[in-house]
Amino acid sequence: MRSKTLWVLPLVGLLSACSSLQSSQAPAGFPDAPSADEMNRVSPAFKHYTDDVVLEDLWHRPGLAPRERSIITLSTLITQRQDVELPYHFNKALDNGVTPEELSEIITQLAFYTGWGNSTNAVAILSDVFDARGIDNSDLPAEPANPLPIDMESEQAREQLVDENFGDVSPGVVQYTTDALFRDLWLRPGLAPRDRSLVTVSALVASGQPDQVTFHLNRAMDNGLTQEEAQETLTQLAFYAGWPRVFSAMPVFRSVFESRGLIDADG
Amino acid sequence: MRSKTLWVLPLVGLLSACSSLQSSQAPAGFPDAPSADEMNRVSPAFKHYTDDVVLEDLWHRPGLAPRERSIITLSTLITQRQDVELPYHFNKALDNGVTPEELSEIITQLAFYTGWGNSTNAVAILSDVFDARGIDNSDLPAEPANPLPIDMESEQAREQLVDENFGDVSPGVVQYTTDALFRDLWLRPGLAPRDRSLVTVSALVASGQPDQVTFHLNRAMDNGLTQEEAQETLTQLAFYAGWPRVFSAMPVFRSVFESRGLIDADG
Amino acid sequence: MRSKTLWVLPLVGLLSACSSLQSSQAPAGFPDAPSADEMNRVSPAFKHYTDDVVLEDLWHRPGLAPRERSIITLSTLITQRQDVELPYHFNKALDNGVTPEELSEIITQLAFYTGWGNSTNAVAILSDVFDARGIDNSDLPAEPANPLPIDMESEQAREQLVDENFGDVSPGVVQYTTDALFRDLWLRPGLAPRDRSLVTVSALVASGQPDQVTFHLNRAMDNGLTQEEAQETLTQLAFYAGWPRVFSAMPVFRSVFESRGLIDADG
Numbered sequence: 001m002r003s004k005t006l007w008v009l010p011l012v013g014l015l016s017a018c019s020s021l022q023s024s025q026a027p028a029g030f031p032d033a034p035s036a037d038e039m040n041r042v043s044p045a046f047k048h049y050t051d052d053v054v055l056e057d058l059w060h061r062p063g064l065a066p067r068e069r070s071i072i073t074l075s076t077l078i079t080q081r082q083d084v085e086l087p088y089h090f091n092k093a094l095d096n097g098v099t100p101e102e103l104s105e106i107i108t109q110l111a112f113y114t115g116w117g118n119s120t121n122a123v124a125i126l127s128d129v130f131d132a133r134g135i136d137n138s139d140l141p142a143e144p145a146n147p148l149p150i151d152m153e154s155e156q157a158r159e160q161l162v163d164e165n166f167g168d169v170s171p172g173v174v175q176y177t178t179d180a181l182f183r184d185l186w187l188r189p190g191l192a193p194r195d196r197s198l199v200t201v202s203a204l205v206a207s208g209q210p211d212q213v214t215f216h217l218n219r220a221m222d223n224g225l226t227q228e229e230a231q232e233t234l235t236q237l238a239f240y241a242g243w244p245r246v247f248s249a250m251p252v253f254r255s256v257f258e259s260r261g262l263i264d265a266d267g
Numbered sequence: 268m269r270s271k272t273l274w275v276l277p278l279v280g281l282l283s284a285c286s287s288l289q290s291s292q293a294p295a296g297f298p299d300a301p302s303a304d305e306m307n308r309v310s311p312a313f314k315h316y317t318d319d320v321v322l323e324d325l326w327h328r329p330g331l332a333p334r335e336r337s338i339i340t341l342s343t344l345i346t347q348r349q350d351v352e353l354p355y356h357f358n359k360a361l362d363n364g365v366t367p368e369e370l371s372e373i374i375t376q377l378a379f380y381t382g383w384g385n386s387t388n389a390v391a392i393l394s395d396v397f398d399a400r401g402i403d404n405s406d407l408p409a410e411p412a413n414p415l416p417i418d419m420e421s422e423q424a425r426e427q428l429v430d431e432n433f434g435d436v437s438p439g440v441v442q443y444t445t446d447a448l449f450r451d452l453w454l455r456p457g458l459a460p461r462d463r464s465l466v467t468v469s470a471l472v473a474s475g476q477p478d479q480v481t482f483h484l485n486r487a488m489d490n491g492l493t494q495e496e497a498q499e500t501l502t503q504l505a506f507y508a509g510w511p512r513v514f515s516a517m518p519v520f521r522s523v524f525e526s527r528g529l530i531d532a533d534g
Numbered sequence: 535m536r537s538k539t540l541w542v543l544p545l546v547g548l549l550s551a552c553s554s555l556q557s558s559q560a561p562a563g564f565p566d567a568p569s570a571d572e573m574n575r576v577s578p579a580f581k582h583y584t585d586d587v588v589l590e591d592l593w594h595r596p597g598l599a600p601r602e603r604s605i606i607t608l609s610t611l612i613t614q615r616q617d618v619e620l621p622y623h624f625n626k627a628l629d630n631g632v633t634p635e636e637l638s639e640i641i642t643q644l645a646f647y648t649g650w651g652n653s654t655n656a657v658a659i660l661s662d663v664f665d666a667r668g669i670d671n672s673d674l675p676a677e678p679a680n681p682l683p684i685d686m687e688s689e690q691a692r693e694q695l696v697d698e699n700f701g702d703v704s705p706g707v708v709q710y711t712t713d714a715l716f717r718d719l720w721l722r723p724g725l726a727p728r729d730r731s732l733v734t735v736s737a738l739v740a741s742g743q744p745d746q747v748t749f750h751l752n753r754a755m756d757n758g759l760t761q762e763e764a765q766e767t768l769t770q771l772a773f774y775a776g777w778p779r780v781f782s783a784m785p786v787f788r789s790v791f792e793s794r795g796l797i798d799a800d801g
């Protein structure tokens with residue numbers, strides 16, 4: 001049984017040097033990532049794929065920067081509540097240039113798009129990572145002084161469509177979709193619209209909701225996500241969300257690429 | 268790193284007064300909800316939405332009583348294994364009038380409708396909440412002396428349909444569906460049929476199974492769930508199960524409302 | 535609140551004799567399964583179904599051996615991250631004849647088919663179980679000296695189909711699907727092809743991906759899974775993955791049985 005006593009704390013830096021995924025101890029009530037020794041004890045095969053295929057190969061592929069790979073990976077881990085890898089990947093994201101404010105916005109976006117409890121959980125873990133690195137977001141404004149500009153024409157078209165379809169199915173959902181999401185959350189300036197869409201697309205693929213990818217992938221590409229980045233988003237998701245989720249999403253990505261004239265429709 | 272030592276126990280009441288979600292410490296091996304300070308450190312934005320939109324606004328909307336909002340929220344959290352919010356919401360449910368026996372039945376219902384391990388997990392967390400409040404269900408009968416009456420005509424129609432479709436696909440599933448579910452679990456008197464259906468509908472939406480909502484939403488409405496309550500069920504689910512799950516379920520709710528003549532089919 | 539202090543360790547054997555699911559203490563940061571007393575305190579009903587329907591009845595049904603029931607159950611628990619039952623079921627799997635090497639391969643297979651973090655998590659839990667039983671897989675080869683033979687004709691047909699459909703949607707996914715999955719992972723000899731397919735089918739049903747079951751169930755039956763075993767796989771999954779997941783998968787199982795001439799198409 002792994003010990004978790006106070007005297008190991010000074011060794012954390014040393015221990016993490018021996019391990020693929022242990023970047024720091026998890027907070028109380030959250031699991032520690034397995035050490036390199038524990039991975040070998042259980043599965044040299046899994047350790048081999050983790051080290052040689054995922055960490056050494058996947059993360060260094062061209063076509064998508066490490067910063068974006070971190071955003072996709074964190075969105076997937078939070079959506080799937082895979083807490084054991086979160087301390088490592090929060091640290092890796094900060095090392096890859098994701099800012100503390102962007103992490104705050106990613107967690108907030110995922111609350112609405114994957115369920116509130118996933119983000120409450122992520123806050124508990126990230127709080128410890130921030131503590132260890134001396135980061136504090138407390139002075140960030142809860143509500144932005146200068147929200148992003150809104151494209152009222154397309155927003156009104158969206159509102160009309162949703163109201164026609166669902167206005168008498170759930171007036172409450174329709175109201176919050178406008179007031180809390182598209183005229184509030186999506187206008188927060190702390191995360192670029194392209195990145196907010198990338199978080200959302202990752203969450204939709206990871207939670208098995210490919211039908212709703214069309215709207216959000218188009219939005220991501222309208223805001224600057226390239227075709228190559230979208231292709232590599234799927235590659236990153238294959239490992240972190242699992243092959244079946246990605247194979248369910250690929251036909252949707254293809255139809256978006258086709259509708260934008262990026263690949264042949266008979267391709 | 269959050270400390271979890273014995274001397275903080277007398278401060279729990281005081282600490283929880285400062286926090287949105289910390290109602291008590293979680294049991295060993297389960298995560299504590301983040302404190303108000305931790306939420307601010309990580310994301311003043313997420314804290315703002317949690318306090319001002321979810322806890323202050325959503326939970327006080329008309330159309331659905333706090334007791335029912337608690338049943339929907341607990342069903343969603345247990346289905347999605349969002350343990351970090353469970354101690355707070357088990358306590359809130361008891362405060363909102365959900366009885367200990369009803370909690371026992373909700374957990375039992377979710378074992379069959381979302382997978383056994385989710386309920387085993389919920390028992391471990393609720394046991395600590397009961398302990399802290401001096402609640403003990405041990406004297407409840409494991410099997411009810413007086414099960415609810417069964418509508419044999421509709422039950423036989425259900426059995427015949429399932430047997431025709433799946434009798435040679437999995438005789439075991441077909442047998443347990445009759446013996447353990449519809450002639451046993453659903454007849455337990457500890458949870459009103461309307462509420463048992465509300466638990467089931469919530470679990471189906473939260474686990475991304477909208478196709479099976481038709482049968483169970485009709486059953487809920489046959490047993491007294493009003494259209495307005497069903498509409499607000501979706502609003503509550505939007506926050507706790509996430510927007511995409513709810514947008515996948517809204518067409519099914521619409522078709523049930525239409526088939527019952529509650530809204531126009533061309534609406 | 536459950537205590538977790540050192541002096542209870544000598545009592546573990548005694549305690550587990552009183553409990554349905556507590557086979558050993560969980561590692562730090564992972565939840566303990568509830569004791570028999572805790573289950574009674576919360577829900578005598580759930581304890582009754584766990585003891586009398588699941589453990590006493592389901593696990594002893596004919597048509598599928600306990601070893602295979604363990605493989606299906608572990609695959610489901612890992613896919614759904616239901617950690618609380620994992621220590622008990624890892625021990626039960628070893629008692630039922632699943633070898634340590636097979637457990638290593640099951641975890642590796644699930645990394646690709648349900649998302650990496652689920653397997654990282656499982657390693658942390660299984661490491662403690664191995665430690666307690668004196669098991670160590672460290673000497674197993676990370677890459678097999680003698681991979682299984684490959685059927686190049688069917689593999690090339692698979693590659694061509696995937697490349698035509700998705701070659702310009704995500705070249706990276708297509709490449710890894712060939713290089714890491716079908717010409718590497720699936721050729722590892724540490725788990726029989728029938729069992730590797732059983733793990734995969736269980737994960738697909740448990741994660742709500744029935745569309746991809748067709749390919750993998752056919753593969754399982756090509757490699758020796760009988761119709762009766764497939765039928766009982768669904769029965770086992772009903773309890774551990776939940777009824778709705780299984781009812782979504784049953785039409786797919788039926789169409790596979792029909793296409794293989796095992797049941798009538800108008801059945």
